[in-house]
Amino acid sequence: MFHSLTTKSILFLLVLTLGIIGGDAIGSSSYNPLCSPVKCGNGPLVGYPFWRGEYASPMICGYPGLSYHCGGSGTGPTIQLPNNVSYSLDTEIDYGNYTFRLTDLNLQNNSCPRTYQNVTLDEDRYNYTQDTARLVFFFDCYPYPDIPLGPLDGGTVTCGQDNSTRKSFVFSDDRIPKFDWYRNCDKSVVVPGPAMFRSVDLQLYDPSRNAPLSWSFGLKWIPPKDCGVCEESSGKCGYNRTDSSFSCFCGDGSQVKGRCPPDRKKEGLSLLAKILIGISSGLVVVILALVGFGMQVYRKQTKYIEDVEAVLKKYASLIPQRYKYSDIKKITNSFKVKLGNGGFGSVFKGELPDGRPVAIKVLNESKGNGEEFINEVITIGQTNHINIVRLLGFCSEGSKRALVYEFMPNGSLDKYIYAKQQIDAHPLLKWRKLFEIAVGIARGLEYLHRGCSSRILHFDIKPHNILLDQDFSPKISDFGLAKLCPTRESIVSMFGARGTCGFIAPEVFCRNFGGVSYKSDVYSYGMMVMEMVGGRRKMDLSVENSSEIYFADWVYDRLEQKDDIGLVGFKDAFEEELTKKMVVVGLWCIQTSPKDRPSMSRVVEMLEGNIGSLQMPPKPFLHSPSTGSPSDGLDYTQPSSTFSIEKEDIVLNT
Numbered sequence: 214m215f216h217s218l219t220t221k222s223i224l225f226l227l228v229l230t231l232g233i234i235g236g237d238a239i240g241s242s243s244y245n246p247l248c249s250p251v252k253c254g255n256g257p258l259v260g261y262p263f264w265r266g267e268y269a270s271p272m273i274c275g276y277p278g279l280s281y282h283c284g285g286s287g288t289g290p291t292i293q294l295p296n297n298v299s300y301s302l303d304t305e306i307d308y309g310n311y312t313f314r315l316t317d318l319n320l321q322n323n324s325c326p327r328t329y330q331n332v333t334l335d336e337d338r339y340n341y342t343q344d345t346a347r348l349v350f351f352f353d354c355y356p357y358p359d360i361p362l363g364p365l366d367g368g369t370v371t372c373g374q375d376n377s378t379r380k381s382f383v384f385s386d387d388r389i390p391k392f393d394w395y396r397n398c399d400k401s402v403v404v405p406g407p408a409m410f411r412s413v414d415l416q417l418y419d420p421s422r423n424a425p426l427s428w429s430f431g432l433k434w435i436p437p438k439d440c441g442v443c444e445e446s447s448g449k450c451g452y453n454r455t456d457s458s459f460s461c462f463c464g465d466g467s468q469v470k471g472r473c474p475p476d477r478k479k480e481g482l483s484l485l486a487k488i489l490i491g492i493s494s495g496l497v498v499v500i501l502a503l504v505g506f507g508m509q510v511y512r513k514q515t516k517y518i519e520d521v522e523a524v525l526k527k528y529a530s531l532i533p534q535r536y537k538y539s540d541i542k543k544i545t546n547s548f549k550v551k552l553g554n555g556g557f558g559s560v561f562k563g564e565l566p567d568g569r570p571v572a573i574k575v576l577n578e579s580k581g582n583g584e585e586f587i588n589e590v591i592t593i594g595q596t597n598h599i600n601i602v603r604l605l606g607f608c609s610e611g612s613k614r615a616l617v618y619e620f621m622p623n624g625s626l627d628k629y630i631y632a633k634q635q636i637d638a639h640p641l642l643k644w645r646k647l648f649e650i651a652v653g654i655a656r657g658l659e660y661l662h663r664g665c666s667s668r669i670l671h672f673d674i675k676p677h678n679i680l681l682d683q684d685f686s687p688k689i690s691d692f693g694l695a696k697l698c699p700t701r702e703s704i705v706s707m708f709g710a711r712g713t714c715g716f717i718a719p720e721v722f723c724r725n726f727g728g729v730s731y732k733s734d735v736y737s738y739g740m741m742v743m744e745m746v747g748g749r750r751k752m753d754l755s756v757e758n759s760s761e762i763y764f765a766d767w768v769y770d771r772l773e774q775k776d777d778i779g780l781v782g783f784k785d786a787f788e789e790e791l792t793k794k795m796v797v798v799g800l801w802c803i804q805t806s807p808k809d810r811p812s813m814s815r816v817v818e819m820l821e822g823n824i825g826s827l828q829m830p831p832k833p834f835l836h837s838p839s840t841g842s843p844s845d846g847l848d849y850t851q852p853s854s855t856f857s858i859e860k861e862d863i864v865l866n867t
Contacts (some may be wrong), residue, residue, distance in 0.1 A: 238690070247272035248294040248462070253281070256289025257305045261450045262434055273451045276338055278432065279303060294332055304429075310344055311436055316429040331403045334432070342431030346408040347386040354398035355379045360390050382584075387530045406429040416426060433865040439471045446473040521583040521609055525590070534606040537614045545573055557585070559694070562620065570620035570688040571605060577611040585693030586614050592669050600657030602680055602690040613825070618690070622683050626650065627676035644783060646685055647745055648791040652820050653687040653797075654679060658738060659813040660729045667697045670730075674737035675716045678743055704728035716740045720807055732807035735816065737800025742795050746780065768796055770831050794824045801830040 250260030259265075259281055264273075266280035281290040281302060291299045292315060300315035307313065334340055341347070350370070357380050367384030383391070387405065395401060407430065442452040443461035453460035453468065466581035522666035525532060542548070553559040558576040565571055576586060586609070593604040606617040623629075627640045641651070654674075661669040671692065678691040694712065712721060718736035720726040747764035770776050778796060783789045798819050803809045809831070811819065819827055 221306045227619045248313040248451060251283065251290075253283035253290040256290045256302060258292055259302065259306065260308075262438075262452075263290075263302075263306075263437075264452075270672065273462075275455060277452070277457075278338065294334075298332075310433070311455075312760070314429050314435045319563060332405055337435070337662055338432040340641075341405060342433050344408050345405050345432075348404055348406040349386050349389060350402045350404070351382045351394045351398040351558050352400040352402075353381060354394065355381045356397060356422075357382070358390065358391075358392045407816070420593055421531050425540050436732040442472050443469075448473040459729075497822070513519055515612070518609075518611060522589060524587050525609060528591055528594070532590050532607070533604050533617075536606050536608045536615070538608055538610040538615070541575070541615050541617075543610050544571065544617070548575070563617075565605070570622075572618045572620045574616045574618065576614040576616070578614075586616070589616055589692050592695045592697065595665055595667070596661070596669070598657055598660040598664065599686070600688055602658065602688040618832065621680035621688065621690075623681035623685055625747075626679035626681060626687065629681075630676060641782070641825060642685065644788040644792050648743060648788075648795060648820075650679070650681075650685065650687045651742055651745065651795055652817070654689060654738065655813055655816045655820060657687070658734055659817055662734070662813050663679070667699060668699065668731060670696045671734050672696060672721070672735075673716070674711050674734055674741055675713050676741055678712075685830050689782060704730050708769070712737065718807070719805060730807060732810045733810070735802050735810045735813060736804075736807075738813070739799045739810075739818070742799035743803065746795055746799065752843045758853060765800065765833060769800060772829065789826055794820060794827065797827045797829065798825070805832055805833050 245301050248261070250258050251265055252258045264275035264277045278294075279292065281292050282299075283290055288301075290302045291524050292302050293299045294315075298317065300317055302313060302315060304314045304316075338456055365390055368382065370381050370383050382394075382398075383445050385408070431678065436451070437459035439459055439461065446461075446463075448461040448463045448469070451460045451462050452458075459470065460468045461471060461473060462468055466472075467473075478560040525535075536544075541563075544565060545561045546563070548559075549563050550562040552562050552572060554560065558574060561573050561575065563573050565569045584778055586607075587862055589604065590607050593601065603619040604616060604623070605619060608615040608617075629640070630647070658671070658674070661671060669692075671693060672694040674689070678689065680686065680688045680690045698718075712718075715725070716737045717734035718726075718729075721729055721733050747768070768778055771794070778793060779790075780792060783792070798816055799831075802816065803817070
């Protein structure tokens with residue numbers, strides 16, 4: 214029966230039911246006329262939660278602190294905040310998003326606050342919007358620092374008693390340079406203002422539009438949870454001055470805390486109306502059930518959006534530039550040039566307005582809960598190293614997420630190290646260049662482990678995640694599985710395993726081998742070096758059971774016997790020595806026990822030192838499991854698995 218009804222029939226019954234039940238209540242005139250929305254001059258239509266302050270007892274109509282006054286001569290409404298400064302409410306109020314904007318007309322042509330009073334908000338009722346900053350003014354400072362500042366960092370303003378020895382400054386509260394401002398300046402004041410401004414006389418300027426900004430700021434009020442219920446029952450939202458709480462004004466003149474009671478005048482409805490109500494109610498139940506199911510799916514799909522936004526807000530001062538999704542489309546020319554794809558999403562080539570080429574990773578909307586996206590933004594956003602790929606910006610708009618990286622024209626390392634992949638487009642790299650790449654990756658990992666304010670553990674070092682620039686200099690990328698930890702802590706608490714088969718340290722998936730730490734990245738680095746060297750070894754693949762040959766065992770035995778290491782393509786003896794050094798360092802890094810592995814600082818020292826000073830490490834006692842039949846041969850186009858691991862026990866990143 215439900216499927217046989219047309220959409221128009223369902224809507225007709227619903228409208229008819231609501232009309233019968235609520236028609237009389239809507240037409241009631243028992244509400245307080247002082248609470249009706251008012252339009253002041255050319256300003257917006259102003260209603261709840263704002264209330265008109267010209268009347269004797271109007272606070273029942275809205276929030277305390279949101280009273281407005283209508284000026285004369287067609288001017289719009291004004292609101293007075295706790296600092297006794299009146300602000301103009303001269304733009305449309307967004308009742309759907311609970312936001313409005315205020316403008317201090319006296320600051321339109323003046324770069325300084327007219328009163329030295331801080332602006333504070335009742336955070337239980339409203340707070341600032343994202344495009345509003347808390348600006349901190351410091352007046353008459355001496356001495357003052359000579360600090361180089363960017364165009365949006367803040368700077369001097371012509372305020373107070375400025376002269377050749379004293380100056381005044383303004384900064385966003387999250388960008389105040391280190392200096393004892395409060396001791397060396399006569400006064401300070403905190404006022405709201407636009408998040409983007411230039412420091413020269415505080416000229417408000419939007420570089421994206423090449424146009425000046427108006428001195429305005431946004432506020433967002435926190436709506437009472439019962440207001441929606443009140444309006445659904447044909448009531449009007451208001452405020453109870455007696456107990457300082459929300460109140461719902463009903464059509465019969467009563468005040469309640471939630472839903473208005475039904476109108477008793479409609480108890481004598483006709484039989485036909487009752488039948489229609491019954492049918493409509495049944496349909497409403499079905500529709501609500503469908504809506505409820507849809508809402509469950511919707512909540513699961515959108516929960517990560519809230520989580521992502523909360524983290525981005527917490528680390529707002531550390532993350533790179535944020536782009537709109539429309540900006541991403543422009544940068545990629547509507548996603549015209551695709552560089553690749555995978556389980557995470559797709560990568561497109563783009564170009565920033567200044568002409569710089571970029572690679573944009575557009576994540577799948579249904580992929581994960583946003584943790585990998587946040588890891589990328591937070592971890593790479595804090596780094597600045599020649600061997601770490603630069604994250605130039607990101608986009609997080611609803612379920613749409615994208616990451617903007619510097620463009621790496623030579624792609625990933627895995628295309629250049631396996632002999633079976635040698636084609637004209639991706640020739641094998643020379644041994645000397647491979648050594649330089651290994652050293653660069655080691656320096657990048659050393660920086661992640663020691664050079665940042667928090668230690669960053671990557672947990673997914675492999676050739677696929679090493680990108681090469683135009684000079685084949687390596688850059689570590691893909692921080693989706695990374696984890697931040699204090700530098701003073703050596704052991705990391707972690708639930709579950711993460712990484713890629715063949716490169717995961719044994720302690721990551723089995724705690725019996727030891728605690729998870731930065732030494733887990735050392736192991737992955739060692740396995741990657743083994744892949745770089747072993748991808749072009751000379752070996753008779755027709756030997757019986759060749760699939761059982763594990764390169765680390767094989768090359769260890771040859772080094773221990775002082776034999777040729779079985780690799781080809783050396784230009785001279787120096788290149789062969791560099792390659793032997795890579796092998797010895799790699800063997801040290803893949804020691805089974807974390808305590809036997811060197812730190813990345815020690816790895817860099819060994820790679821840059823003399824091979825004669827290197828000692829042979831113990832032979833790792835874990836061996837490669839069987840990977841197939843003898844006819845399969847040794848396939849180094851994919852990483853060889855070092856341990857027998859159940860696929861579902863780890864987080865696979867392809």
